[in-house]
Amino acid sequence: MSHIVEVKTAFKSMDAVKKAADQLKGREVSAEFAEPGKTIKRKLYQGDVSGVAAIQLKGWRYPVMVQDDGSCKMDNYNGSWGRQEELDAFSQEYGKQVATAHLRKQGYRMQTEKVEQDGTVELVFVG
Numbered sequence: 001m002s003h004i005v006e007v008k009t010a011f012k013s014m015d016a017v018k019k020a021a022d023q024l025k026g027r028e029v030s031a032e033f034a035e036p037g038k039t040i041k042r043k044l045y046q047g048d049v050s051g052v053a054a055i056q057l058k059g060w061r062y063p064v065m066v067q068d069d070g071s072c073k074m075d076n077y078n079g080s081w082g083r084q085e086e087l088d089a090f091s092q093e094y095g096k097q098v099a100t101a102h103l104r105k106q107g108y109r110m111q112t113e114k115v116e117q118d119g120t121v122e123l124v125f126v127g
Contacts, residue, residue, distance in 0.1 A: 009091040010070030016097040017053055017066065023093050027086070028058035039068075045075045057086040064090075096121060 011017050014033055021031035032054045034040040039050040044062045051065035051073065060082030064074040076082035100110060100123070108125040115121055 009095055011053070011066045011072065011094060012070035013094075013098055013101070014053060016094055016101060017055070019097040020090060020093040021055065023097070024090060027089065029086075029090060030056045032056075044073065045077070045081075049073045055090065057082060057090060059083055059086060092119075092121060096123065099123065 017031055018033070021029050032040060034052045039052060040054055041048050041050045042054045042063050042065060043049075044065070049065045052068050053066040054063040055066065056063045060074075060076060062075050062081060064072050064087065066072055074082075074087070076084065076087075096113075103110075103125045106127075108127045110123060111126045112124045113121065114124075
């Protein structure tokens with residue numbers, strides 16, 4: 001049986017954020033994390049922003065600041081300070097990491113991963 005799932009991403013799992021950043025190091029992605037219960041502060045165009053993680057994407061002038069509720073604060077000036085595609089790729093990898101971790105906990109294992117021409121990722125898990 002096949003299931004198609006669309007995901008709106010909120011970065012709530014710092015473990016999945018770490019794994020996504022590790023997977024995308026080749027795309028020059030890095031992430032820095034606050035200690036539990038604390039925040040880190042980074043400068044965006046309009047001033048300092050605090051968050052639980054700072055994700056630096058390839059070509060982005062300012063980091064994406066992850067808030068404790070999973071939302072993000074960022075400034076790419078409509079693509080002038082960073083391409084939206086870089087954030088989309090990170091979000092996709094994050095979603096893949098969350099889904100994989102969730103399904104593995106339920107006893108499934110990934111059988112195949114296929115990237116379609118339009119960039120859609122198809123993951124097939126078996127139990």
